[in-house]
Amino acid sequence: MAVYTLVSTESLSAFLQGYAVGELVSAKGIAEGVENTNYLVDTTAGRFILTLYEKRVAAGDLPYFMALLDHLAAAGLPVPRAIRGSDGVAIRALEGRPACLIEFLPGVSLSQPTRAQARAAGVSLGQLHRAAEDFPEVRANSMGADQWRPLFERCGRGLDAVEPGLHDTLAEELDRVLAAWDPALPRSTIHADLFPDNVLMRGDAVSGLIDFYFACTDSRAFDLAIMHTAWSFDATGTHGDWAIGQALIDGYQQSIQLTGEERAAFQALCEGACIRFLLSRAWDWLNTPADALVTRKDPLAYWRRLQTYKNQGSLFA
Ligand SMILES: Nc1ncnc2c1ncn2[C@@H]1O[C@H](COP(=O)(O)OP(=O)(O)OP(=O)(O)O)[C@@H](O)[C@H]1O
Ligand SMILES: N[C@@H](CCO)C(=O)O
Numbered sequence: 001m002a003v004y005t006l007v008s009t010e011s012l013s014a015f016l017q018g019y020a021v022g023e024l025v026s027a028k029g030i031a032e033g034v035e036n037t038n039y040l041v042d043t044t045a046g047r048f049i050l051t052l053y054e055k056r057v058a059a060g061d062l063p064y065f066m067a068l069l070d071h072l073a074a075a076g077l078p079v080p081r082a083i084r085g086s087d088g089v090a091i092r093a094l095e096g097r098p099a100c101l102i103e104f105l106p107g108v109s110l111s112q113p114t115r116a117q118a119r120a121a122g123v124s125l126g127q128l129h130r131a132a133e134d135f136p137e138v139r140a141n142s143m144g145a146d147q148w149r150p151l152f153e154r155c156g157r158g159l160d161a162v163e164p165g166l167h168d169t170l171a172e173e174l175d176r177v178l179a180a181w182d183p184a185l186p187r188s189t190i191h192a193d194l195f196p197d198n199v200l201m202r203g204d205a206v207s208g209l210i211d212f213y214f215a216c217t218d219s220r221a222f223d224l225a226i227m228h229t230a231w232s233f234d235a236t237g238t239h240g241d242w243a244i245g246q247a248l249i250d251g252y253q254q255s256i257q258l259t260g261e262e263r264a265a266f267q268a269l270c271e272g273a274c275i276r277f278l279l280s281r282a283w284d285w286l287n288t289p290a291d292a293l294v295t296r297k298d299p300l301a302y303w304r305r306l307q308t309y310k311n312q313g314s315l316f317a
Helices: 010-015 059-074 115-134 144-163 166-179 220-231 244-253 261-286 299-309
Strands: 024-029 037-043 046-052 092-094 095-103 187-190 201-202 203-210 215-220
Touching: 010 024, 010 092, 024 092, 059 095, 059 115, 092 115, 095 203, 115 187, 115 203, 115 244, 115 299, 144 166, 166 261, 166 299, 187 220, 215 220, 220 244, 220 299, 244 261, 261 299
Parallel strands: none
Antiparallel strands: 024 037, 037 046, 046 095, 092 095, 187 215, 201 203
């Protein structure tokens, strides 16, 4: 369960007084997620998500995320906007953390998406990139390729506690992937974390795209590669299904055709995505507070994926 910060009923009731959302009926910590504290909040006026921003989300970035969500919602994408208080302010504070009350979206996130669902999610990513084309704000990727070596170094020899020998073998992989990295691919505003648990679905239709707190300006094909690594495998990273990955790509190309350069770079982009999530998971594995109500995610599930991509040959063969 991702609850890093406990919110008392009294302080939540007082917090809700700042909004025209009626009275608190119930609030429950949400089991999913590792980054932020989330509560499902029911009031006499409806259902909401309360998010308290933790660790990787800088308070100074919240206006960017909220502006992006407003922009995408205005373009018709099913993304949750932050609710504004009676004073017009959306980004507030609760229990000493930055906090927002967010629109609740219907749907469920899937652990084993089908090809049809993967295709629909790929369509949504293409629509997101299209809709973001006239979003004027820019944010550097705080988990982008230039950040992997510093994060690797911060993890240091602790990596060997995740898996003996991981430090040295990952150092070689990092060198290899960064040497092949193409920094000149087409860029846009990207989601950067569009895992199955961040796509809400009703049947085969996408009903919500959530969790934009890594959104940034970076290679748009890297966004598709992140999805490819997250969607095409089981949770352990052991069993891959390229038909799911291909369905994502096919759906995406309904809106945006990959360029020759993006296709040529796609495998390296997937390998880079594996390193990005391996490192953030390893960092969390080594540094999550013992008293946090959170289920840490397995870093090695991304190590296994990396080996699969490395041994795959071209994904477009
Ligand atoms: N706007 C929303 N509408 C409906 N459910 C939501 C919404 N936002 C979050 N949730 C629910 O809360 C869960 C956790 O939210 P979220 O993915 O934003 O957390 P996180 O800690 O940032 O997770 P992650 O580990 O994916 O980065 C989601 O899986 C979903 O079930
Ligand atoms: N989606 C990420 C968590 C956010 O960094 C993971 O599964 O590792």
